[in-house]
Amino acid sequence: MLPHKKILSIPRYFNRAHSLAIRLSLAFALAIGLVVQPQLAIAEKTETTQKLKSAPKSTATKASTAPQKPKAQKTKAKTASPAKPQPKPQTLEIKKTDRPSIRPVIPAALLGLSLVSGVTVAASQSNTITVAQTGQHDGDDRLIQLREAFLRNDQVEFQRIFSQSDQAPLKEHPLYPYVQHWTLRLKLSQRPIAEANADALQREVLRFLARHDGESLGEQLRKTYIEWLADRESWAQLQLEYPKLIFQDEAPLQCLFHFARLKLASGEQETLMLIASQSKQLLFAPRPLGAACGRLFSELKQQGQIDQSALQHRLRLALETNQAAAIRWAASHLGLPSSEVERALDQPEKALRSSNPAIGQIAWTRFARQDSIEAYRRWRQNEQKSWPVSVRSFITAQIASMSMLRMQAQAIEVTRDALRESQAMGASAIEQGVLGSDESLAIMARSSLRAQDWDSLQQIIAWMSPRGQADPTWQYWRARAYRQAGDEQAAQTLFKELAGQFHFYGQLSLEELGLSIELPPRAAAPTKDELRAVAALAGVQRAFKLYQLGLRAEAHREWWVSTKTMSDRELLAAAELACRRLVLDRCVNTADRTKLEHDFHLRFIMPFREDLEASANRVGLDSAWAYGLIRQESRFLLDAKSSVGAQGLMQIMPTTGRWIAKKLGHGDFKTEDLHDMKTNIRFGTFYLRSVFDDLDGSQAMASAAYNAGPNRPRAWRASLPGPIEGAIFAEIIPFTETRDYVKKVLSNAVYYAAIQKQGSQSLKKRLGEITPKAAGNSLLP
Structure with a gap:
């Protein structure tokens, strides 16, 4: 198995080929309302009966969690005839154990699943949960088809499906706001648009945003709206909309916001300097620039807010992360000849002897990626003594990083060379980042660890940014280096800081302090009121319906936005609800986010x-x-x-x-x-x-x-x-x-x-x- 990022996909419904046990478990879960219901009501009763009906059978093909043109899905549910009354909510009784617990009874023979270890459930108990039965909706198929047309950016097909749909069940569907959301985003994607139509569209968008402010639906539409405003150069409106985003960590949108501010600054020097200072945090991030950020930084350079030193820094970051487009961007703004830049990128070995340090920096870094052993041999023989120390140190550090990534014996030797070279620059070397970003320094730190060279390790961690040094990884290994150097007090301080944290380094730190690894005290179970409050949230209800339909990308966004600002008590209630609906990944991830009150039986569930x-x-x-x-x-x-x-x-x-x-x-x-x-x-x-x-x-x-x-x-x-x-x-x-x-x-x-x-x-x-x-x-x- 090759290393792979876990991009998980879940079919909308379990495939017929799956085992009978799994299909029965899902049917049972659907029947009692564990998966499909968006609402939870809690009633005080002592005796109830459970009248469980079989869930409708369905077939499906697998769909990716990422929005990647899923195939059309036809799912027909067996529903009661219109003359029959709607089923009453199912009432489940859950037994109190050593702590108040309200979890549904699931026959082990059917489900094979004990959701939370250490919890006993039985059929006759005193805490009662009434689960609203919603099942499938008549508009499910149409909604999925509309989503597919939206993902293809096919407005004609979207309108055709919508116009041919039975409007009543679609508009009554709990996810109908998504249809409105997709409609608006498709309209915003159309170019060109008449001014009168643009004004009407903008009013429609703003009404939707007002209704869904603070929700995932509003968040996604606002992002598209901001891009639309940028295309229309509506900088004042863009400047008003961006601060309303819940998540402001996407570089392209950040750059559009700063560009809008730049356009509205009217040449005020103090404002320009502030915008430049904030924008440089993006310029110095080791990631691709993208068109929006490239335009921002080009404008800042034109206005004299980005100097040669900043461009050199950006070039080094682009070389570290091997981003050819970003290398070309920085090189062009540094005034480097494009033909020489291309030669250094495509045929680095032929450009190693360039007289231009900036071109040589590109060539040597690219060559080290091809053959780090040969690069180090040649670098030691042909090191350009006339080049600036900052350039020489960076090249040596990059050869060291490439050597360590290949687990080569020379890695520690090259790492020590880089440290020696950079010491000649003193404190300015750290300010200029001549050994690279925290990512490169982390690779060199691992080289020191592999050789158990604790002195070099300490030096490298000291070169990291304050944020890098605060990472638990380097806090722990710095403490170990202090201990090796005989500074037990400094080591103990860091170990104690980490020991209260529930992760790999927190556990190791406990052992370094001679303490045992134990579970934290278990928080009280969520109360009925706490569960009811979380279950009533519109975003949570939509999330569960989306999970039922297998639309996990949208469901995850709804869940994350809905739970982002929750307290520990609310998070525990949300985790409990997710577990009971068998959305087990959200159960674990949500319980994992509590700060002071913890339930490790939710964080570390033990199904099957x-x-x-x-x-x-x-x-x-x-x-x-x-x-x-x-x-x-x-x-x-x-x-x-x-x-x-x-x-x-x-x-x-x-x-x-x-x-x-x-x-x-x-x-x-x-x-x-x-x-x-x-x-x-x-x-x-x-x-x-x-x-x-x-x-x-x-x-x-x-x-x-x-x-x-x-x-x-x-x-x-x-x-x-x-x-x-x-x-x-x-x-x-x-x-x-x-x-x-x-x-x-x-x-x-x-x-x-x-x-x-x-x-x-x-x-x-x-x-x-x-x-x-x-x-x-x-x-x-």
Whole structure:
């Protein structure tokens, strides 16, 4: 398995090919209102009956979570005839345990799912929840078709579908505001537009924004509206609209806002300087500029607000991140000959001896990406002594970074060279960022860790920005460096600061302080009023309906906007509701965001427990580790699918699935089998045990192998200069995703083991020690 960003997709409804158990579980969940209902009412009753009806059957094809032209979906639900009365809300009784708990009863035989570990549910209890039954709506199919036309930016088809739709059920649909939203965004995308029509459209947009201010619908429309205003050069209105955005972290929109301010500044020098200062934060961010930001920075340069030093800084950032377009932009504004720039980009080896330091900087950095060993050999022989120290230091640092990313032995030597060169500049070297951004410095810091050169590590962390130094990663390793240097007081200060945080470095810091890793006190369960208040939010109701339809991109936005400013109590209520509707990823992610009141039984849910523990026990695998891996792989989504094709709960690649099926004697294997809960867990635990054995019983190595494939960790281990602790191995993994993955999987495992009451927990013990060993070739896929 190659490292991959988890872009998960969930079908609108489970496929017929899925196991009977899964289809029955969904049917049962739909019938009792766990998934589909947007409202929750809570009643005080002591005795009720449950009259559960089968959910309508449906078929569907898989749709991506990203808005990528999903195929049209036809879903017909079996509904009662008009003459029949509407079904009454279903009432579920939930037993009080050691804490007030209101969770629905789900027969284990059907669902195989104990949502929250340690919670007992029974059929006759005192806390009662009345769940409003909404099911499918007549307008579901039309709404999905309208969405598809919107995503294709096909206004003609959108209007055709809308005009041919039965208007009554569509306008009564709980997601009808989305139809209005899509209509307006399609209108805003049309060019050109007559002035009279533009005025009418603008009034219509503003009315919609007023109705949905503070909601996801309003947020998405406002972004499109801001772009429309920029195209029309309506700078005053744009300046009014941008501050109303809930999220103001998108660089293109930030640049449009600053450009509008620039146009309205009327040449006032003080205002120009303020705009330039704020804009430079974007200029110095290691990411692509984009057209909007390019126009802003070109205008600022023309007005004398961006000097050569700032352009040099931008060029270095573009070189670090290998952004050819940004390199060309900075080079052109620095006045570099375009032909020489192109030669340095496309044929760097031929431009290494350029007399122009800026051209040489481009050539050497690009060449280091091609062959860092040869680049270092030539750089030491042909180093341009006449070039500025800032240029020489940057080139050396880039060769060091490329060497470390390839886990080459020379990495620490080049890192030390870069530190020595930059010291000649003193404090100005840090101000100018001659060793690169925090990202490059982090790579060099990992080179020092790999060599266990604690002095170099301290120097590099000191070069980072205040934000970089405050990252828990570098707080922890700085504390370790202080301890190695004998400064125990400084080390203890940082360890204590981290020890109260619930993550990999917080757990390691507890152990450094000689403290045990324990679960925090469990917050009181959400009250009926707290649950009712969250369930009544329009955004939450829309989110659950969107999840029901499989429109996860829109659902995620609704959920995030609705929960963004929630208190801990509200977050716990939202997480509880998500868990009970089987939107398990939102249950986990929402519970994960509390600051002071925590429920780790929601953060670390344990569904499918009977099946998972049986499969883990069958192969002698730690079930806490398996749970930790699933939490990171899929957040317990049965039909999760990654961008590279990994499938199901434990994200198994189809080729790996075929290999496992052969080993286990699972005949007639099909890729869709990986979406069967029992099969996926059985296959995943078998494969995890296989890589564990293949890598000498190291959970750190095996976790890395599960994500990046079994041969890469072997190569990383073989490159080590000597034995290292598992925490260092996890830190120096060259793939960002795999590095983050290993830390989170093993940190999760510690908390799962604590929930399972497996005794005293040690993350360091799980990480173990990694000793160099010849790589060889794994026989595993």
